[in-house]
Amino acid sequence: MITLKEALTLSKAELQIFKDDLKTQIEANPELNAYIDVNSAGDGVPIAIKDNIQVKDWSVTSGSNILQGYIAPYNATVINKLTNAGLSAFGRVNMDEFAMGSTTESSFYGKTLNPINAEYVPGGSSGGSAAAVGAGLAIAALGSDTGGSIRQPAAFCGIVGMKPTYGRVSRYGLGAYASSLDQIGPMTQNVEDAAILYDIISGSCEKDSTNAQRDEKVVPSLNAERKLTIAILPKYLESASQDVKDAYAKAIEALKSQGHTIVEHEMLDAKFDISAYYITATAEATTNLARYDGIRYGNRVDGKNLEETFIKTRSEGFGDEVKRRIMLGNFVLSSGYYEAYYVKAQKTRHIIKDAYAKIFEEVDLILSPIAPGVAPKFGELSKPMDMYLSDIYSISVNLAGLPALSLPIMKNADGMPVGLQLIAPAFDEQTLFDGSLSLEREIGYKV
Ligand code: GLN
Numbered sequence: 001m002i003t004l005k006e007a008l009t010l011s012k013a014e015l016q017i018f019k020d021d022l023k024t025q026i027e028a029n030p031e032l033n034a035y036i037d038v039n040s041a042g043d044g045v046p047i048a049i050k051d052n053i054q055v056k057d058w059s060v061t062s063g064s065n066i067l068q069g070y071i072a073p074y075n076a077t078v079i080n081k082l083t084n085a086g087l088s089a090f091g092r093v094n095m096d097e098f099a100m101g102s103t104t105e106s107s108f109y110g111k112t113l114n115p116i117n118a119e120y121v122p123g124g125s126s127g128g129s130a131a132a133v134g135a136g137l138a139i140a141a142l143g144s145d146t147g148g149s150i151r152q153p154a155a156f157c158g159i160v161g162m163k164p165t166y167g168r169v170s171r172y173g174l175g176a177y178a179s180s181l182d183q184i185g186p187m188t189q190n191v192e193d194a195a196i197l198y199d200i201i202s203g204s205c206e207k208d209s210t211n212a213q214r215d216e217k218v219v220p221s222l223n224a225e226r227k228l229t230i231a232i233l234p235k236y237l238e239s240a241s242q243d244v245k246d247a248y249a250k251a252i253e254a255l256k257s258q259g260h261t262i263v264e265h266e267m268l269d270a271k272f273d274i275s276a277y278y279i280t281a282t283a284e285a286t287t288n289l290a291r292y293d294g295i296r297y298g299n300r301v302d303g304k305n306l307e308e309t310f311i312k313t314r315s316e317g318f319g320d321e322v323k324r325r326i327m328l329g330n331f332v333l334s335s336g337y338y339e340a341y342y343v344k345a346q347k348t349r350h351i352i353k354d355a356y357a358k359i360f361e362e363v364d365l366i367l368s369p370i371a372p373g374v375a376p377k378f379g380e381l382s383k384p385m386d387m388y389l390s391d392i393y394s395i396s397v398n399l400a401g402l403p404a405l406s407l408p409i410m411k412n413a414d415g416m417p418v419g420l421q422l423i424a425p426a427f428d429e430q431t432l433f434d435g436s437l438s439l440e441r442e443i444g445y446k447v
Contacts, residue, residue, distance in 0.1 A: 076173020148394025155419025
């Protein structure tokens with residue numbers, strides 16, 4: 001597959017031939033189930049779009065039954081930014097329903113397979129984006145990351161996934177899961193492409209009140225020669241598999257040979273992250289999903305009265321995982337439990353943020369696992385609690401609002417990719433990309 005950088009040099013005629021060919025290949029490989037549909041009509045370099053990002057006049061459903069038939073009335077800001085830069089939305093890719101999940105098994109459209117080995121999950125919730133790029137069926141894709149949903153599937157499919165600082169990329173037109181955590185970001189074949197796509201989609205947006213309204217770009221100053229100080233977290237690695245530990249050791253050696261300084265630090269026990277995240281995310285999700293009641297949004301299933309209509313609509317429209325989270329979110333927000341759970345989670349969130357800030361007083365970047373192991377096989381994470389625990393290494397980054405990039409480091413004995421992430425201080429994407437590029441140079445870009 002050509003890179004995004006190369007694709008940006010193609011003529012319109014060349015691009016059209018490329019896109020028609022890509023469409024044929026996608027249709028010839030339906031079992032992967034990465035794409036929900038393909039639309040090769042637009043001008044520009046084709047980018048696969050997660051099904052929770054609005055493209056005007058396209059269906060957009062967040063992988064849910066409740067939104068079947070809903071047509072986007074306007075473009076998300078990121079789509080306008082793509083178009084202005086000579087790129088175009090090419091197709092919708094699969095995801096866990098309302099971005100809740102770590103395996104892309106909870107989609108209304110059925111599961112997506114891992115392109116490296118179909119017995120394994122592609123990760124989630126942006127599993128369609130990762131599988132499309134990993135399979136060579138997309139040049140690049142957009143995903144969204146609330147608690148790891150860009151970085152973790154990227155690691156499981158052997159590609160690069162980047163979550164920007166909270167507020168860097170407009171959320172206007174993104175189907176909300178947890179508004180204080182969600183960010184759209186690039187999923188690409190290599191670090192340089194991630195920087196190119198990040199520059200295109202990031203920046204100010206007057207329609208998003210949480211947007212930081214900052215427009216600085218990374219590509220013009222991209223510099224893999226910078227010597228950085230990078231924190232490693234030996235204790236934090238205790239819950240990781242041997243594959244991840246091996247990748248960690250390999251990445252440390254690679255960073256050293258690139259001339260970076262490695263220093264040991266300690267991070268809070270990651271068990272606090274799980275509690276703080278699942279309380280915060282479900283509380284916000286409950287609020288965001290209240291609009292799908294069959295009156296304001298969502299396919300209505302009529303009942304005898306209004307209350308029954310709400311109940312029937314939501315019972316039939318939402319899948320099990322979404323219902324579980326709506327119940328959990330209502331519970332932690334209910335009077336009597338609000339102080340004990342929600343308020344405590346917000347305090348924990350501050351402690352996590354402070355723990356990162358303290359490390360960043362001394363270092364430029366942190367090297368961390370992104371998941372406890374390689375992609376699990378289908379069915380391995382069927383218990384909700386096991387799935388939530390598998391997010392142990394990804395979610396603190398969202399709670400702290402930081403930028404992070406996951407990239408492939410090696411393959412394990414079964415040929416499955418192992419990725420790790422670099423984490424940077426808020427709004428220091430420049431250092432994140434510089435350090436990632438240097439690590440990728442040492443490791444090699446197809447591992
Ligand atoms: N797996 C996490 C969850 O289910 C993260 C999902 C995401 O980042 N959208 O909430």
